[in-house]
Amino acid sequence: MDLATGEVQALEIAAAHDVGRAINPRDAEGQLEGGILMGLGAVLMEEFLPGLSTGFGNYYIPTARSTPRMRIHLEEVPSHFGPLGAKGLGEAVTVSTAPALVNAISRAAGVRIRSLPATAERILAARGAASAAPAGPGEDE
Amino acid sequence: MTTGISYLYPASVTEAVALLADWDGRARIMAGGTDLMPALQQGRCAPACLVDVTRIPSLDLVEVRDGFVVAGAAVSFARLQSDPFLRARVPALVEAAASVAAAPLQSVATWAGNIAQAMPAADGALVAVALQAEARVVSAAGARWVAVDSLYCGPKTSTLDPTRQMISHLSFPLPGPGWGCAWQRTGRRPALILPTLNCASTVQLSADGSRILAATLALGAVAQLPFRVCAAEAALLGQEPAEVSFEQAALMAQTECRPRSSPLRASREYRQALIPVMVRDCLAQATRLARAVVWRSVSGRGRPVGKQDDP
Numbered sequence: 142m143d144l145a146t147g148e149v150q151a152l153e154i155a156a157a158h159d160v161g162r163a164i165n166p167r168d169a170e171g172q173l174e175g176g177i178l179m180g181l182g183a184v185l186m187e188e189f190l191p192g193l194s195t196g197f198g199n200y201y202i203p204t205a206r207s208t209p210r211m212r213i214h215l216e217e218v219p220s221h222f223g224p225l226g227a228k229g230l231g232e233a234v235t236v237s238t239a240p241a242l243v244n245a246i247s248r249a250a251g252v253r254i255r256s257l258p259a260t261a262e263r264i265l266a267a268r269g270a271a272s273a274a275p276a277g278p279g280e281d282e
Numbered sequence: 283m284t285t286g287i288s289y290l291y292p293a294s295v296t297e298a299v300a301l302l303a304d305w306d307g308r309a310r311i312m313a314g315g316t317d318l319m320p321a322l323q324q325g326r327c328a329p330a331c332l333v334d335v336t337r338i339p340s341l342d343l344v345e346v347r348d349g350f351v352v353a354g355a356a357v358s359f360a361r362l363q364s365d366p367f368l369r370a371r372v373p374a375l376v377e378a379a380a381s382v383a384a385a386p387l388q389s390v391a392t393w394a395g396n397i398a399q400a401m402p403a404a405d406g407a408l409v410a411v412a413l414q415a416e417a418r419v420v421s422a423a424g425a426r427w428v429a430v431d432s433l434y435c436g437p438k439t440s441t442l443d444p445t446r447q448m449i450s451h452l453s454f455p456l457p458g459p460g461w462g463c464a465w466q467r468t469g470r471r472p473a474l475i476l477p478t479l480n481c482a483s484t485v486q487l488s489a490d491g492s493r494i495l496a497a498t499l500a501l502g503a504v505a506q507l508p509f510r511v512c513a514a515e516a517a518l519l520g521q522e523p524a525e526v527s528f529e530q531a532a533l534m535a536q537t538e539c540r541p542r543s544s545p546l547r548a549s550r551e552y553r554q555a556l557i558p559v560m561v562r563d564c565l566a567q568a569t570r571l572a573r574a575v576v577w578r579s580v581s582g583r584g585r586p587v588g589k590q591d592d593p
Contacts, residue, residue: 145559146468186471190545199546204384206472260470261478262552 142249147265149246151181151209154238161220161228169230170213176234177211178203183235184242186258288331295341295355295420295450298333303422305331307445312336313356314390316383317399335448344368350453357452359388359396359406373571374463374482378409381467384474394449397430400440403477403502407434409465411508412482412500413454421447437506460487460495462572466560470547478548479503479541479556483564487523487572494518499531499561504539504553511535514561523572528565532558 142149154177163169186201194200219226239257247253250264252271289312292298302309309331312318321327335341341354344365351372353362359379362368368376382388382396382405396406397417410430418427419442430452435441442449457463463484469475480503486496497518499511514531521527541553548556 146556148468150472193546201470201475204471204473261468262548265552265555 142246142264143261144250144268147250147261147263147268149185149249149259149261149264151185151207151242153210153212154181154241155212155214156234156238157214157216158230158234158237159216159218159228160230161218161223162226163215163217164225164227166215169215172230173213173215173234174211176231177238178208180235180238181207181209181242184239184246184257184259186260188258188260287329289334290331291334291337294338295335295448298335298338298448299420299422299446301331301333302446302448305445309333310444311398311448313392313395314358314387316387316391317395329445341450346456347453349456351456352451352453353393355394355448355450355452356392357394358390358392360385362393363388371457371575372413372463374412374465374484374568375409377465378405378467378480378482381405381465381477381480394452397433397452398440398442398444398449400434400436400438400442402437402506402508403480404508405467405477405480405502408480408500408502408508409482410452410454411510412484412498413463414484414498415452415454417449418451418453419447420450425450427453431508431510434507458486459575460489460491460572461485462487462568462570462575464564464567464571466564466567468556468560476547477503479553479560481560481564483561483568485518485523485565485568485572487569491573492522494521494523494527497531497565499535499565501535501539501557501561503547504541504557509539511538511561513538518565523569525562525566528562528569529558531565532561535561 156173156177158173160169182203189200220228243254243259246259246264250268252267254264254267256263290301292301308329310318310329312332312334313336336356338356341356342361344353344357359382362379363376379388382391393406396404397410407430415430416427417430417433418425433441461484465482467480468478470478481501483499484497485494488495497515499514501509501511511534514534517534518527518531536554536557539557541550543550
């Protein structure tokens with residue numbers, strides 16, 4: 142994070158998921174990578190503004206330059222419910238990526254970020270408000 | 283519709299502007315086409331003829347000539363980024379070229395086209411203004427060199443007549459000893475995004491490095507044109523190239539600039555807060571380059587060469 146501008150770049154994300162049995166491990170890794178990027182987009186930039194967001198020219202999703210290094214671990218615990226021990230995979234990755242990133246950003250900023258996407262502007266504003274406000278009770282992460 | 287358009291490849295700049303004259307307002311110059319093609323598709327312009335200048339010999343070259351760096355109209359942003367001399371001595375131009383849209387567009391979009399489009403925060407235009415670049419404007423009546431900042435008469439409005447004139451070359455003074463430049467940019471994501479704020483600067487230090495002899499500072503997305511902060515430039519003259527001078531210039535820039543709020547990009551307040559940060563960093567970076575480069579003469583051409591150029 143650039144503390145002067147509030148800009149954030151995710152450098153590396155490690156993700157471990159219980160995927161049941163990975164029938165096609167490379168495909169499963171691809172699902173994880175896609176889910177990570179979707180979670181990253183939701184946290185850092187994606188925002189629907191009614192009347193203004195009309196396409197991908199003004200609804201910002203991550204591009205290659207926003208993509209962090211990814212370390213992926215598939216934890217294979219065959220499921221009793223899915224075919225061949227498999228589980229559905231995709232949504233769960235997005236769900237866990239978002240709070241991990243928000244926690245990382247909050248730690249780096251020194252103030253809890255409570256509205257998403259955590260744009261550079263919102264981060265800088267949160268830091269400004271925190272330094273202006275009297276010290277209150279600490280917040281749990 | 284885009285059907286029925288004549289597509290011509292002139293062999294020279296003279297022929298290109300002669301074709302424009304022949305078509306009498308119904309032809310447009312075509313280089314990368316990254317702005318023109320969407321305009322055609324959306325029906326914002328409907329030329330009967332496109333005059334493609336990218337096959338005109340030598341128009342895709344970056345050369346050092348008579349104390350100037352000269353780039354032809356067909357020089358793409360990718361070409362600027364790969365030039366060893368620019369990489370060593372004019373990193374602001376290389377970094378600005380790398381900021382435009384994304385790599386596939388950089389490989390065809392041209393620096394001259396970026397300036398002709400007259401977008402207020404265009405990365406290529408902003409760095410050209412800071413480099414005090416001039417454009418060679420050619421029409422059937424002849425050619426003349428004009429300052430790039432004089433090509434702007436309003437947002438998205440160039441003084442150029444794209445149906446009768448073309449930019450054949452851009453040039454800026456050859457970097458000499460004690461000169462440095464820098465580029466800063468922020469946006470909502472790292473690629474394919476208009477800038478929240480962009481900033482280019484140059485500094486010329488005295489021979490002993492103790493004083494600033496000249497400085498330029500241009501900011502984008504703070505006005506309806508690429509904005510040169512003349513008050514800050516003037517305030518830097520004769521100053522020591524130190525943090526305190528940069529800070530003073532940064533605060534002046536903050537006072538002079540009038541950014542607007544854009545719900546898709548950033549609020550006015552955020553842009554105002556960014557200005558001093560970026561200006562200070564930009565000036566400090568330009569000064570570091572001015573001090574860092576080793577100067578020597580190469581094979582009688584008197585061309586200054588950066589460290590990275592050593593064989």
